[in-house]
Amino acid sequence: MDTDPARPSLELVRSVTDEHVLRALMRHRRLTRAELSAQTGISKPTAGESVRRLQERGLVVDTGERTAGGRGKGRVGSYYALSPRAGTALAVSIAPGGIAAEIVDAYGDTLARASGVVGRPAAPPEVAAVLTAVAGAGREQPDRPRLAVVSAADPVDRRTGRLVHLPDAPFLVGELDPVAVLGPHVAGPVVVDNDVNWAARAEREHAGDDFAYLYLGEGLGCAIVGGGEVARGRTGLAGEIAHLLTAGPRGHTTPFIEVFAGMGVRLPGSTAIDPAALLAATAAPAPLAAANRRLVGRAVAGVVAAIVALADPGLVVVGGAWGPALLDAIGAAVAEQARAVPLRKAEAKEPAHAGARQDAVERLRAAIVAG
Structure with a gap:
């Protein structure tokens, strides 16, 4: 034999x-x-x-x-x-604009879609209720989805998948456990990550495998991509840049988020930045607008300097509701630094949801192959 x-x-x-x-x-x-x-x-x-x-x-x-x-x-x-x-997967986005869910198959086609609105800032019980409602998007499907992938506009504990409330986190006030909420609606695992990390994954098609993704919108975030993988840190809280020290008014060192508080461009009753107010402040009458653009450019450049010093990316991709619009001011300030780095606008559409959706399809395919 x-x-x-x-x-x-x-x-x-x-x-x-x-x-x-x-x-x-x-x-x-x-x-x-x-x-x-x-x-x-x-x-x-x-x-x-x-x-x-x-x-x-x-x-x-x-x-x-x-x-x-x-x-x-x-x-x-x-x-x-x-x-x-053969199976389906559930892709979910939890964001200030609302909660969206899709049932996707192994071809990447959408079989069902649902959405719901949450308050701003949002309380965990409210988000959990909407999340439960939209998770039933595929009730007409013969079987429960085999897995779920969740993008959340909040820090995520890497070990548990729970959303963590940090000081000046602009969206969710309190902690939420998407794994527990969605677990009854799927037959397998629930994977949760921060929206900026998912956005960076979606951007790999355009930016390659080694870059930093800087999210500048209502919230502030960063993701470092090396060798095609997003660095998440020991607990999953890598890239939380809101309190990183940078250049503030009159050159004083200040936490990044405080630059926008000083400009008066925060959303009422929230720690979130108001993108419309920020863009208006940088498009005001010429002298004031120019000063505001320089202030924001220097503040972001200080964050970029820290990213370059620690991660040495070959490129910084700038996304979010207001970051790309101020890329010229950010680029001018970055160019003055000892270690300048190329900058460019993000290209992926609805990047956070796109990244989570893509991962859901890939995980579904692997699950089907594994049997």
């Missing part, structure tokens, strides 16, 4: 073959056995056996569509696709 440990077992070979077939169907949506063979480099009989196994597992179905065979055109071929029962 052949007992060579270097040779893969038949079970392993079949598992790898099935993975290739599933991933080919995820890319192309529907394929015949012959097309699967061409796409994967697997022989036609082996591809056919894989399709049979995957049908028995309920992961692949015959679509009922046939190739135009016969009369000299060759044998009629059957088209196969992923089964609707």
Whole structure:
């Protein structure tokens, strides 16, 4: 009997073959056995056996569509696709603008969508209630989503997935546990991360694998991407820059967030920055607007200097509601520093939700392949 440990077992070979077939169907949506063979480099009989196994597992179905065979055109071929029962994923965004949820399949298509409005600032019980409501977006689907991925506009505890309230956090007042709230609505894990981290992931397509993402909107945040991965820190609170010391009025050192308090551009009853008020202040009559633009540019440049000193990114991507609009003032101040770094505007659309949604699809595909 052949007992060579270097040779893969038949079970392993079949598992790898099935993975290739599933991933080919995820890319192309529907394929015949012959097309699967061409796409994967697997022989036609082996591809056919894989399709049979995957049908028995309920992961692949015959679509009922046939190739135009016969009369000299060759044998009629059957088209196969992923089964609707292969699974779905839930992608959720918790943000000041409201809560949005999507049910997505392994092709990345949206099967259902729901949204809800929350107060500003938001209290955890209110957010939990809306979150529960929108989580039912896919009730008409045959099965619960296999997993959920959540983007939250608040710091996230890396160990538990709970939202953490920090001083001057502009959105959620208190702590919220999305894992506990969404757990009953999905069959598997609930993954939670900060919205800026998800936005940085979405930006990788445009910025590459080594850059810093600076979010300048109602809240202030940063994500460092190295080797394609976002650095989250020991507890998950990396990138919380609101209280980083920087240049304030008259060159005095001050916490970053206090620069905007001094300008009077905070939202009433909130610690959040009012983007409209900030942009108006930097577009006021020329002398005042110019002074405000220089003030904001120097303050952001001080944050960029700290990022460059600690992380040495090759690029800083600036996103958020007001950051890109003031990129010229920020760039002028950064250019005066000893270690300047290229800056550019963020390109991804709805980046936080896009990043979470993309991750949900990738995790779903991996779960389907793993069985």
